[in-house]
Amino acid sequence: MKNLLAIDLGxxxxxxxxxxxxxxxDNISISGVGIAKTRGVKxxxxxxxxxxxxxxxxxxxxxxxxxxVDVKKAIVSISSVYTKSIISYGIVNIPGNEITIKEINRAIQTALYNANIPQDYQLLQALPYDFKVDELSEIEDxxxxxxxxxEVSLHIIAVQKSGVENLKKTLKQAGLEIENIVSAGYASGLATLKDDEKELGVALIDIGATTSDLAIFVNKSLRHTDYLGVGSHHITNDLSMALHTPLSDAEEIKIKFGEYVKNDDELIEISVIGNEEEKQKASITTITQVIIARIEETFMLLNKEIEESGLKNKIGAGIVLTGGFTNFYNIKEIASQFFDGLPVRVGIPKKIDGLFENLKAPEFSTPIGLLLYGTKEGLTYEIDSNRQFRTKSSFEEISKNIENNSQIIQKEEKNEPKEELSSIMINNEPSFWQKIKTWLSNLF
Structure with missing residues (x-):
């Protein structure tokens, strides 16, 4: 049993x-949750x-x-404000004409070596999105x-070195160490996206208080990440300025906007900025205009970011919105008008055993995704923030299984009794057994 700690500094x-x-x-159960107001982040x-x-x-x-329990090592998210997407390619020859996990790692490392990463950036994650064997392309594994x-096509998420150092110092001052750092958008995708969406192509947009993280998945692989400095707090600021009311009142108006609309209220009473004891009347019509203007601008900018990625024509499953912004009244219907007819849905985190009841909301997609990252959810191959090669199973497990299955086949050819696969591969998931069988069919 292993204890996982996820930290999302929003x-x-x-x-x-x-x-x-x-x-x-492969079972995960939440045993403890803590939520605090963030300070020191803008x-x-x-x-x-x-x-x-x-x-x-x-x-x-x-x-x-x-x-x-006391867990000192944490899987931590990092905002896309610090990151940039880089594409690279690697080609290696295969000695012995047989592709093993080590050859895959070598191809990925070659692509990483060929990458043009700026001097003030470093590797955060490297995720292959297409393999090619001789002339056969679009191979998943x-x-x-x-x-x-x-050959491999590699999507590299590079991160500012200063951002990583500041994050490490922050965790260290809190008495914790970093086990791994994960792109916030990628983590949210692990928590909210379905496999068929990632295969057909989907754009995940995680809209928080002041930032929006964009992650585009095609053919089950992360292909693009980006960032927009807009979030729900901008609505609060707009309301505060337009209505000349304190930020606290503006935030309450934003949260209760759906109630005002449903109740057909025409005027509400709010405080005056600088003198909160003085009251004034605000028109729901004016409030609606301010809110809609900001939301429309946000989705227009996000749609532009998707278009500039060059992947919009590959997004067959549509748009998935997550993050605290999606709790806003009628947000799905509003967003549907700005993505050129692509379907839009609101993504909530996948259910996890244990203390999940208070976490099944869009604003917890990233921390839930960090936990799933720790279980290697959805992982095929990756170079992580520690520059370690990650697979669902280790080199040793994979090599042992291939060797054992080779022995089974040889016994079958000699009509010798064979061992049950379940006893040999008891430590692997059923999906992995099927993958081994597929590999063997190609090998032999």
Missing amino acids: SSKTTAIIANYDEIT KGAIVNIDQASRSIKQAYNDAKRVAG PAGMSGSRL
């Missing part, structure tokens, strides 16, 4: 989740390490108190296939 709130993960059964970037570390420490201590040449 612009408005910091979430810490502790979960128990059984690597044999527009997704850490601007005050001391304040940000206090937010993390408060959220973590609450989660630890509930879980009853080439392990076990025969060929003389392996």
Whole structure:
């Protein structure tokens, strides 16, 4: 049993989740949750390490108190404000004409070596999105296939070195270490997207308080990430300025907007900025105009970002919205008008055992995704933030299974008794058994 700790340092709130993960059964259960107001972060970037570390420490201590365990290493999200997408390619020859996991790693490392990463950036994640064996392309997983040449297309998420260092200092000051750093958009995708959506092509938009993370998946692979410095807090600012009311009143108006519309209210009473005891009347019509103008601008900018990615024509499954912004009244219907007819849905996190009841809302997509990242959810191959090669199973497990299955086939050819596959591969998932069988069919 392994304890996982996920830390999501958002612009408005910091979430810490502790979960128990059984690597044999692949079962995960949430045992502790802590949520604190974020301080020291503006527009997704850490601007005050001391304040940000206090937010993390408060959220973590609450989660630890509930879980009853002390986990010091955390899987942490990082906003796309720090990152950029880079595409690279790698080609390697295959000695022995047989593709193994090591050849796949070598091809990915070659693509990483060929990448043009700016000097002030470093690797965050490297995710292959297309393999080619000799002349056969669009291969999802080439392990076990025969060929003389392996090519890979690699999507690299590069991150500012200063951003990583500040994040590490913040966690260290909170008494924690970083186990891995994950793109917030990628984590949200793990939590909210369905496999068929990722295969058909989907754009995930995680809209938080002050930032929007964009992640585009095609053929089950992450192909593009981007960032927009717009979020729900901009609506609050617009209302505050337009109505000349304090930010606290503007935030309440935003939250209760759906109630006002449903009740057909024409005027509401609000405070005057600078003198909160003085009251004034605000028109619902004016409030609606301010809110709609900001929302329309947000979705127009996001649609432009998707178009500039060059992948819009590959998005067959549509748009998935997640994050706190999606709690806004009628947001799905409003968004549907701005993505050229693409279907739009609101994404909520996948259900997890344990203390999940208060986390099944769009604003918790990223921390839930971080937990799933720790279980290798949806993983084929990746170079992570520690520059480690990750697969669903280790080299040793895969090599052992291929060797064992080779022995089984040889016994069958000699009409010798064979061992049951279930006893040999008891530590692997059924989906992995099927993959081994597929590999063997290609190998032999």
